[in-house]
Amino acid sequence: MMFRAFLLMLIAGAAWAVEPGEILEDPAQESRARDISKGLRCLICRNESIDESDAGLARDLRLLVRERIVEGDSDEEVVAFVVDRYGEYVLLNPRREGINLLLWSAAPVLLLAGLAAAGVFLVRRRSAASPDALTPAERARVAELMDE
Amino acid sequence: MIVELGHFALILALVVACLQTVMPLVGAQRRWGAWMAVAEPAALMQAALLAVAFAALTYAFVSSDFSVRLVTANSHTLKPMIYKVSGVWGNHEGSMLLWCLILAFFGALVAMFGGNLPDVLRARVLGVQASIGVAFLGFLIFTSNPFARLDAPPMNGRDLNPLLQDPGLAFHPPFLYLGYVGLSMSFSFAVAALVEGRVDAAWARWVRPWTLLAWLMLTVGIALGSWWAYYELGWGGFWFWDPVENASFMPWLISVALLHSAVVVEKREALKSWTVLLAILAFGFSLIGAFIVRSGVLTSVHAFANDPERGVYLLAITGVFMGGALLLYAARASAIQSVGVFGTVSRESALVLNNVLLAVAALVVFIGTVWPLVAELANSRKVSVGPPFFEASFTPFFMTLAVILPIGAVMPWKRARLGRTVRAVWLAAVGAFGIAAFVWMIGTGRTMLGPVGAFLGSWVILGAVSDLWARTGQAHSGRLHRAIRLPRSDWGRVVAHAGLGITITGISLLLAWEVEDIRIAKEGETFSAGRYEFTLIGVEEVLGPNYHSTMAEFRVARNGRAVAVLRPERRLYPVAGMPTTEAAIDNGVFRDVYLVIGELQDGGGWAVRTYIKPFANWIWSGAVIMGLGGALSLSDRRFRVAAGARRRAMQVVAE
Numbered sequence: 001m002m003f004r005a006f007l008l009m010l011i012a013g014a015a016w017a018v019e020p021g022e023i024l025e026d027p028a029q030e031s032r033a034r035d036i037s038k039g040l041r042c043l044i045c046r047n048e049s050i051d052e053s054d055a056g057l058a059r060d061l062r063l064l065v066r067e068r069i070v071e072g073d074s075d076e077e078v079v080a081f082v083v084d085r086y087g088e089y090v091l092l093n094p095r096r097e098g099i100n101l102l103l104w105s106a107a108p109v110l111l112l113a114g115l116a117a118a119g120v121f122l123v124r125r126r127s128a129a130s131p132d133a134l135t136p137a138e139r140a141r142v143a144e145l146m147d148e
Numbered sequence: 149m150i151v152e153l154g155h156f157a158l159i160l161a162l163v164v165a166c167l168q169t170v171m172p173l174v175g176a177q178r179r180w181g182a183w184m185a186v187a188e189p190a191a192l193m194q195a196a197l198l199a200v201a202f203a204a205l206t207y208a209f210v211s212s213d214f215s216v217r218l219v220t221a222n223s224h225t226l227k228p229m230i231y232k233v234s235g236v237w238g239n240h241e242g243s244m245l246l247w248c249l250i251l252a253f254f255g256a257l258v259a260m261f262g263g264n265l266p267d268v269l270r271a272r273v274l275g276v277q278a279s280i281g282v283a284f285l286g287f288l289i290f291t292s293n294p295f296a297r298l299d300a301p302p303m304n305g306r307d308l309n310p311l312l313q314d315p316g317l318a319f320h321p322p323f324l325y326l327g328y329v330g331l332s333m334s335f336s337f338a339v340a341a342l343v344e345g346r347v348d349a350a351w352a353r354w355v356r357p358w359t360l361l362a363w364l365m366l367t368v369g370i371a372l373g374s375w376w377a378y379y380e381l382g383w384g385g386f387w388f389w390d391p392v393e394n395a396s397f398m399p400w401l402i403s404v405a406l407l408h409s410a411v412v413v414e415k416r417e418a419l420k421s422w423t424v425l426l427a428i429l430a431f432g433f434s435l436i437g438a439f440i441v442r443s444g445v446l447t448s449v450h451a452f453a454n455d456p457e458r459g460v461y462l463l464a465i466t467g468v469f470m471g472g473a474l475l476l477y478a479a480r481a482s483a484i485q486s487v488g489v490f491g492t493v494s495r496e497s498a499l500v501l502n503n504v505l506l507a508v509a510a511l512v513v514f515i516g517t518v519w520p521l522v523a524e525l526a527n528s529r530k531v532s533v534g535p536p537f538f539e540a541s542f543t544p545f546f547m548t549l550a551v552i553l554p555i556g557a558v559m560p561w562k563r564a565r566l567g568r569t570v571r572a573v574w575l576a577a578v579g580a581f582g583i584a585a586f587v588w589m590i591g592t593g594r595t596m597l598g599p600v601g602a603f604l605g606s607w608v609i610l611g612a613v614s615d616l617w618a619r620t621g622q623a624h625s626g627r628l629h630r631a632i633r634l635p636r637s638d639w640g641r642v643v644a645h646a647g648l649g650i651t652i653t654g655i656s657l658l659l660a661w662e663v664e665d666i667r668i669a670k671e672g673e674t675f676s677a678g679r680y681e682f683t684l685i686g687v688e689e690v691l692g693p694n695y696h697s698t699m700a701e702f703r704v705a706r707n708g709r710a711v712a713v714l715r716p717e718r719r720l721y722p723v724a725g726m727p728t729t730e731a732a733i734d735n736g737v738f739r740d741v742y743l744v745i746g747e748l749q750d751g752g753g754w755a756v757r758t759y760i761k762p763f764a765n766w767i768w769s770g771a772v773i774m775g776l777g778g779a780l781s782l783s784d785r786r787f788r789v790a791a792g793a794r795r796r797a798m799q800v801v802a803e
Contacts, residue, residue, distance in 0.1 A: 017382070017383055018666055019666070019746065019747075020666055020667050020668045020746075020749070020755050020756075021668075021749070023666060038535075038536075039534075039536055041532050041534065046390075047390045047391065047534065048388075049534065049535075052381075052383055052385065087530060088529060088530065088531055089530040089531060089532055090532070091531070091532060091534075092532050092533075092534025092536055092537075093534060093536035093537055094519070094532065094533055094537060098527075098529075099526055099527055099529070103515065103519050103523075103533070104541075106511075106515045106516075106541070107508070107512045107541040107542075107544075107545075110511055111504075111505075111508050114504040114505075117504075118500050118501065118504045121500065122492050123492070125490055125496070126489070126491055126492055146565075
């Protein structure tokens with residue numbers, strides 16, 4: 001019994017990701033709540049969303065999100081509500097504005113730059129004079145042989 | 149006494165590493181044979197001394213010597229033996245000692261098996277390798293001494309973090325470190341080549357096996373970590389885009405690029421200076437990873453010891469080695485001449501595209517990982533960059549890679565014909581479309597993820613098969629015989645590519661078809677999730693060696709037929725004061741049934757989470773198969789490396 005009481009005392013503080021009691025009756029609303037929760041950071045955890053965190057604070061935020069949804073807020077309004085209270089840090093998906101535009105443009109810009117560099121390189125490699133270059137006649141003969 | 153011996157060996161190893169840095173490098177420059185000859189015995193000696201130090205620390209853990217501070221902080225007499233041993237590297241100091249040991253171990257391997265390297269190159273490689281050793285041994289001895297004693301030893305230790313007391317995680321760090329540190333070998337070869345000003349096919353042939361070995365270990369290490377997260381963290385996530393995971397993923401991506409570009413150097417004498425740059429960057433990302441994990445600048449789930457002073461030291465190491473190597477690169481890269489000429493449609497071009505995609509993907513992961521720091525420094529905004537960003541930015545790169553992979557793999561060197569290439573893979577494409585259509589039909593149709601992922605995955609797998617088929621020539625008779633006699637590196641390539649396809653299939657189908665159920669279940673109650681029925685038979689308290697457990701028993705059935713009995717647990721480790729969840733998983737080829745037991749509810753009954761996770765095991769099996777491909781290829785390489793230049797003439801005749 002002692003052991004049991006000790007166990008409960010220790011575990012009582014720790015909540016457990018999404019708990020059965022938190023789930024909303026309306027499956028559509030619940031699924032919206034899950035999607036929103038996956039994009040919100042648990043502030044006291046290390047890189048966990050509130051959807052997967054065991055912390056008490058994450059549970060409070062999950063309940064808050066669900067409360068706002070039941071009140072009739074749209075997804076954007078719920079997120080804006082949470083950001084107003086806890087700051088931009090709470091967003092796991094950084095907003096596409098201000099300095100963050102650099103972050104979001106990194107992938108396409110770097111890819112284009114990489115492809116351009118590779119393109120220039122490839123064209124140079126092709127046109128570099130090859131010591132054993134074939135004459136057009138020889139090339140035609142090779143093509144003929146390869147096709148057989 | 150044994151602990152002091154270990155401490156002494158560690159200090160001696162630093163002294164030996166200093167000698168091994170200075171003498172061979174000076175000797176190679178001045179062509180003093182005797183000075184260069186110091187490199188091999190020094191490398192062997194350094195590895196032996198570090199092995200002694202490591203053994204001494206292991207002894208302290210195994211014998212629970214609580215006068216050693218590190219043992220007190222990370223061990224406990226009741227801990228099972230395997231975790232006493234894994235406790236050696238389950239902490240900052242011990243893991244850095246392991247890092248140094250592996251660093252020296254790779255040096256010793258070059259000393260032992262590098263007999264066919266030119267003397268000057270070997271001396272330089274070992275000298276550069278030892279200089280990395282000096283930096284890390286200094287870091288270990290001066291900021292994080294594992295052998296520090298306590299004035300008043302306590303009666304017992306504080307136990308290892310319970311999350312780390314797990315078979316999957318026990319062997320995750322050694323593999324990862326073999327990978328990270330293995331890349332130091334490619335780095336040393338790159339720096340030695342820059343000093344020498346010569347990169348040729350022989351150089352690429354020597355670098356490839358080391359890169360392949362490091363990549364293999366990194367792949368297995370990452371897979372182990374991901375598998376551990378899957379079954380231990382309680383909801384079956386397998387990748388979190390956490391800074392520490394990214395720290396291992398960036399060197400992985402670069403090492404994959406390096407493996408492919410080194411092939412071009414070896415076979416075609418092109419892309420030389422790019423390959424050297426990749427070899428520098430691959431280890432650079434390992435160093436950055438070590439910095440991210442150890443310094444705690446970017447907080448993460450699994451950094452054990454965060455200390456600003458250590459962070460500064462590691463940043464200095466990263467800066468000196470990267471800065472030095474890149475400066476050297478800037479000064480000497482122009483001396484490296486590539487001679488190979490190739491057409492725009494050729495295997496070379498496909499590999500260039502592969503390299504662009506992988507390198508840019510690694511850079512994007514890097515930018516996303518450090519972005520919170522940048523944004524805070526630039527305009528003091530605290531922002532987070534989480535999975536949504538990485539998924540959106542990274543996925544297109546891997547999708548593109550998967551699309552071009554089978555095409556590139558069947559292209560010939562130098563000049564390819566699109567028609568011929570398409571003929572080699574069109575059956576694979578048709579097959580992949582068929583599989584995607586099938587997935588589309590049986591899926592719920594609510595997401596494109598399933599069919600698209602199934603197409604890409606099966607395209608890569610079937611493409612690998614077509615690659616093998618094309619290798620065996622035109623004639624149908626004797627095809628099997630020819631397939632068996634193909635070089636192991638061909639088999640390695642095909643197997644590794646197929647492994648990637650398996651992983652892609654697993655990830656997409658798991659994400660597309662996962663079923664989740666969260667509810668309260670009373671004892672004796674039956675509920676269903678997916679196509680399975682679950683009965684909670686009972687919940688009992690169980691005492692483990694160093695934990696208490698609340699263990700539930702579920703009977704799992706499908707259409708009334710019993711499938712499995714699962715016992716998920718909730719453990720409490722009283723010494724560390726930490727609860728952990730132990731999910732119970734019924735593994736299957738096409739699905740995992742994943743059960744987690746939660747708390748006793750106020751109104752009676754237990755919180756229960758149930759998941760049906762389709763194709764989950766494909767993710768890690770694919771990674772293991774990739775590693776297997778690497779091992780196959782390595783067995784071929786080793787033969788060729790050992791054969792060296794002497795046999796080259798014979799091979800030409802044989803081909």
